[in-house]
Amino acid sequence: MLGKLIKREWTSNYKGLLLLHAGLLLLCTIGHFILAPYVHSAIANSNDVSVSSAPYMILMTAYILAIIAVSFATQLIMVFRYYRTMYGKEGYLTHTLPVTPVQILFSKGLIFFVWYVIDFAVIIVSACLLFSASPFQAELLTYVDDLAAHMGISTGFLYGFVIGYMILAIIYAISMFYCSVNIGCLFHTHKIVASIVTYFLIYIVTQILSTIILMCTSYLPNVLNASNQSSPYPPDGFKDIFGYTGILSVVLCIVFITVSGYISSRKLNLD
Template identity: 30%
Template structure:
């Protein structure tokens, strides 16, 4: 039944998102073609070459600046629009008029929630791949490929231990932390905030927004307090020196300890948010 729910949720959100990401890729291809045309014009030869080249270069430069500005705004907008649209669709399918149908289906609450989460995961991955492909289309030229390959080689070298064990742990910690923070904590927080917003008699969307930002700010404050009061996690290093200035001891948080703490912190919060969403859906469901 989870597979059927997933297919239904996928179809309900994918049309608009496919169009948005298709436009992004088309915009990238247009930019790539424009850059190629501009390079051909700059390398061309003909009468009044200097005058034409100067004018063409000026126009091309102004157009390139405008294109890059619009492109940067477009990418940010696509990413935010994807998250916002998925969150809105999640809220409507669970607690609006459509929620009456969703919550009367002969399936468990867990399957309903996981269907939403899996669709969110799927489109988050597609969104990342489309943005990465879009950027690659614009920057992949014979002159830049060497730098791109070296960048990937350096990253994966650190990730798989070619740069040393400590570098590998740091790279793995960063990557794993980002994955857990987005795919577990962030999405679970969105789901939980939507469920909390449904408990409001009016202004449910506003209630969900307040819950999202309030919880996120609150957990950040608590996390920072814990990191400062627990010595192994403290980001502040204390160095003790003798009268001659020689260092005899130093204390400060371990990078590995901080990484483990942050990973555990976000995983625990993700579980708490999911269980909280499940509790509201089963015990405090409000479709008014």
């Protein structure tokens, strides 16, 4: 049944989202031909930004905004679909299918995850298209090697760490979205507003928790000291802070998922 749920979740709106991302990739390809020469020139002569480059800057801004808009639209579509199929009219079908609430949550979360990854991939491809063959690309790769050496780890491990952290960040974002909607829908009226307010409340609380962790580690004083230095590398304690916030994210993910599972199985009220 889980496979069928995943199939149903994917087929429900993949056409629209694929079209959206294909459009962005097309825009990136066009941007590559129009903007890449400007980007290369700007990187090569960082002090020589002439007035004639203004149209390019506008195009670049529009280009970045388009990437953000597609990413935001993807998240909005997926969260709204979750609300619609769990607590809207379509919830009547979702919750009368012979499947468990956990299977429903997992299938929805998995497809959201896939779209997040596609989003990241499109953004990375668009950045590669923009910076391809420029000296910046080579400089960036060298910097990553140097950073890994500075941190005392291999470059491969650094890449693996960044990918792992991104996966955790995606799961965290999805579970927080779903948890907010589930809590918001416990209200009898204004469920969407309640979900949005819940999201921001959770966000504020988690930010406070992260700040407390920052204060408790050696990272914050190191950052303040490092602001007076010209080192290209992050200050000491950089690894620690990733460790602490990583653990916090995992704990919060478990809390969000548990709350979502509990509400959708024990507190469901399609009134």
